[in-house]
Amino acid sequence: MLTKRPYQKPALTVQEQIKQLKDRGMIFQDEIRAAEILSRVSYSRLRPYWYPFEADKTTHNFQQNTSFEVVWSLYEFDRALRLLILEALERFEVALRTQWAHQMGLNNGPFGYLEPIHYHDSKRFQNDYQRLRDEWARTNKADDPVFLHFENTYQEVLPPVWLACEVMSLGNLGKWFYNLADKTVSKDIAALFSLPDRYLKNATRHLVSVRNYAAHHARLWDRAFTVYQLPRLRKNPRNLRQSLDTGSQNQKIYPTLTLLLYLMQQLDPHHDWPTRFITLLNHNTTYLHRMGFPPDYAERPIWKAV
Secondary structure, eight states: OOOOOOOOOOOOOOOHHHHHHHHOOOBBOHHHHHHHHHHSOOHHHHHHHHHBBBOOTOOOOOTTOHHHHHHHHHHHHHHHHHHHHHHHHHHHHHHHHHHHHHHHHHHHOOOOGGGGGSOOOHHHHHHHHHHHHHHHSSSSSGOOOOHHHHHHHHOSSSOHHHHHHHSHOOOOOOOOHHHHHHHHHHHHHHHOOOOOOEEEHHHHHHHHHHHHHHTTTOTTOOOOOOOOOOOOOOOSSSSHHHHHOOGTTTTHHHHHHHHHHHHHHHHOTTHHEEEHHHHHHHHHHGGGGGGGTTGGGGGGGHHHTO
């Protein structure tokens, strides 16, 4: 059993933080600029970005010629990547909300989504139903004339599916979709994305996890996803399956980025997001191997299509 010790490290001033990094071998080209950065982006937030440059994980001494400026450029790359990921996820989320509400409403009526018969697991359904009740109760109806009109006009406890989907978090929407037993509706939803419905259900759970990391400004560039990993695509679409394969690095972000690139190509093929995305990667090629990018990624179908 691992023996733990009490935490006894003191808080450090910004200048003391810089001195500690210098004592460990980090080079500073502009200490004034570094102090400005550390005063608004914390030492703890930056630490994962200099972790790859540590030569010794016990003493935390750095590899030769490790500079603060290189670490900061990696942080800025991750920030730019995160913003692009959020932009693509916004497109996916709005499309999924739209299709879930549209297909459920057409096939089962405005309130059919509240009938347990349409779901695999009744306990999951009850949990999701209560979560939706809570979300609807927390919604400030006065800020939205459509919600306010429904609240003041109709007797139903919850709104029709096309309003309900607008108050659900993406996480809750993913749970409703994952539990959906109606195969016709599932396939109709997945058709917009040109994906198998079972794959899309599992991929949505992964994308919810990615969105949560991104929304909380967490590191993404070299993160290993150990929970709600992106599922393996067994058959079609063939071009996506051929582009996703990473061998042993399936936990890295490359498969996620490949899927987002594919989704943007499906949802808005004339959008400039893929071009901006590729430009960012091309300016930061030294980081790609730690992100799980295979050496031949640029020759794979999804990436060649950009």
